[in-house]
Amino acid sequence: MRVFQDIVVGSGPGGAITSYFLKKADRDVLLIEAGSRLFQQDTVAFSKDEMLRKYWNGGLTVALGNPKIPFVLGKCFGGGSEINAGIYHRASPEVLEEWARRFQLRDIDEASLNEHYEYFEKELTVSSMPDNLIPKASRLLAEGASKLNWKCFEVPRWFDYDKPENQKQTMSETFLSRSIELDLEMVFEKTVRRLKQKNGIWHVVSFEGDSYHAENIFLCAGAVQTPSILMRSGIGRNVGRSLQLHPTIKATALFDDEINTEGMGVPVHQVREFSPAISLGCSISSLPYLSLALSEFENYTTFARENWKKMSTYYAMIRPESCARIINIPFTRDPVIRYDLSDRDVANLLSGLKKLCQLLFAAGARKVFPSILDEKFILDSADEIESRLANVDRKLIQLMSIHLFGSCPMGENPALCATDSYGRVSGQHGLYVNDASLLCTSLGLNPQGTLMCFARRNVLHFLETRNG
Amino acid sequence: MLIYHIFSAFVYAIGRQYSDKKNFNAEVDFVYRQYRNLPWYFRAVFACLALLLDLALMKGLLPFHRQQLRERLHRIKRLKRLNLGVTNDFLTFFNGLTAFSVYSDPSRDADG
Numbered sequence: 001m002r003v004f005q006d007i008v009v010g011s012g013p014g015g016a017i018t019s020y021f022l023k024k025a026d027r028d029v030l031l032i033e034a035g036s037r038l039f040q041q042d043t044v045a046f047s048k049d050e051m052l053r054k055y056w057n058g059g060l061t062v063a064l065g066n067p068k069i070p071f072v073l074g075k076c077f078g079g080g081s082e083i084n085a086g087i088y089h090r091a092s093p094e095v096l097e098e099w100a101r102r103f104q105l106r107d108i109d110e111a112s113l114n115e116h117y118e119y120f121e122k123e124l125t126v127s128s129m130p131d132n133l134i135p136k137a138s139r140l141l142a143e144g145a146s147k148l149n150w151k152c153f154e155v156p157r158w159f160d161y162d163k164p165e166n167q168k169q170t171m172s173e174t175f176l177s178r179s180i181e182l183d184l185e186m187v188f189e190k191t192v193r194r195l196k197q198k199n200g201i202w203h204v205v206s207f208e209g210d211s212y213h214a215e216n217i218f219l220c221a222g223a224v225q226t227p228s229i230l231m232r233s234g235i236g237r238n239v240g241r242s243l244q245l246h247p248t249i250k251a252t253a254l255f256d257d258e259i260n261t262e263g264m265g266v267p268v269h270q271v272r273e274f275s276p277a278i279s280l281g282c283s284i285s286s287l288p289y290l291s292l293a294l295s296e297f298e299n300y301t302t303f304a305r306e307n308w309k310k311m312s313t314y315y316a317m318i319r320p321e322s323c324a325r326i327i328n329i330p331f332t333r334d335p336v337i338r339y340d341l342s343d344r345d346v347a348n349l350l351s352g353l354k355k356l357c358q359l360l361f362a363a364g365a366r367k368v369f370p371s372i373l374d375e376k377f378i379l380d381s382a383d384e385i386e387s388r389l390a391n392v393d394r395k396l397i398q399l400m401s402i403h404l405f406g407s408c409p410m411g412e413n414p415a416l417c418a419t420d421s422y423g424r425v426s427g428q429h430g431l432y433v434n435d436a437s438l439l440c441t442s443l444g445l446n447p448q449g450t451l452m453c454f455a456r457r458n459v460l461h462f463l464e465t466r467n468g
Numbered sequence: 469m470l471i472y473h474i475f476s477a478f479v480y481a482i483g484r485q486y487s488d489k490k491n492f493n494a495e496v497d498f499v500y501r502q503y504r505n506l507p508w509y510f511r512a513v514f515a516c517l518a519l520l521l522d523l524a525l526m527k528g529l530l531p532f533h534r535q536q537l538r539e540r541l542h543r544i545k546r547l548k549r550l551n552l553g554v555t556n557d558f559l560t561f562f563n564g565l566t567a568f569s570v571y572s573d574p575s576r577d578a579d580g
Contacts, residue, residue, distance in 0.1 A: 060510070
């Protein structure tokens, strides 16, 4: 029986960074990934093929509740970093202060976290889009915000714009490739079922029937799978009860001029006038996504094909007070996720949608199609916003989310936290969580930058304390 | 196999709303693969619902999947107007994925 020093479960941002730093410290590491070994160039971004090959459940994962919230998770080499838009933010000082106060999270002073943030900003070439590449759909958001005197920014991304191809600095492109050069051992298409510890050795059993063994386990399988594995292994203190996501509502706008182009990707501006409670921004607006957005408007899906160059989709995202619960069903690998959106969150979402529609009309939109399950729900002018969106039945609101986190919060508060301040699972020797599950509360922003920052902080702390 | 035929019947009827092409096999394949990708609890609900609707939407002795395209579309529209929770989810699944697939490669429209 081969016993590794460390097993890392999951190759998303948390797992990629963890395995890279462990391997760099010359440790014997095995990386286990549930998805396939695919690189950036193996699928076209935001395509049908990508959906089938790189998304968990083909992108059809749903948090049950009223309304239901579909969300997407990566299931491939590089995890979420391969399928997202590469948007980068640092956590705000207010959020970190809340984590220190409520969760008693230690050692998160600005100076020590800055070192990690700066590391990734350099290594992943976090940068703004060159001015000549900024899409018109993005500029329109900025113009609308300017007319309303709202704060609007271009969001930096981990993109290397000097490269001719594979500009997005995903994990497969960066840290995983570096780990491969360091001879990282990897297995693919193995979904971890449970963990057992015997005589100081952890045994990892997969649904496919394989077993792997190590002194330390780093769970980096994402905010849904990590707590599921822990719960299936009988480790449940403060695990899976506080999964958080950013409920997002979209609206598609039709303009007079052509604003959309083939391969536009995700435009880069965000309105942060109402943040952290509500953020407004641009969404993927390729023809398939536009037609999906308009598929409930019976006569408008073919309209999208004829007018897609004049259309773009935008979103309003909230920082919610609600959180979801992960429920494992014995003998199955798909957990059920229950999310009860509070009335206040619903009101916030509708307020965000109103603001978004107002912004789009200020930017010159001729028609706005909010994502509400009612084929008659099309707005022709800003005057209609208040009356039409005043009393929308929550059942009709179509939401989605792409950010999931917080299902195993870190910190020293035993009433709230599943791990200590560095990700070690409470009461377990040699078992660590090092992914988005650790983030204590919603950032109101894309969490990947902060997740990477904490993943590096935690793995370096592990190496220091192990060697010291 | 029956589930596949029922799914195919839904996709062909819905796909006709989005495109004049005759062959929607790529869409059927996509929707069916996505159904197979669903978490088990949705897959079980969708399979039961597909079988149930195949019988509930019968015309004479013909189950839904054996009916003419126009008849199927008419029945889907009537079903949608009933606004029943889980049935709506079922139709949204077909509607959204079929539209997504049709417009993922609009050049194939020319294939007829």
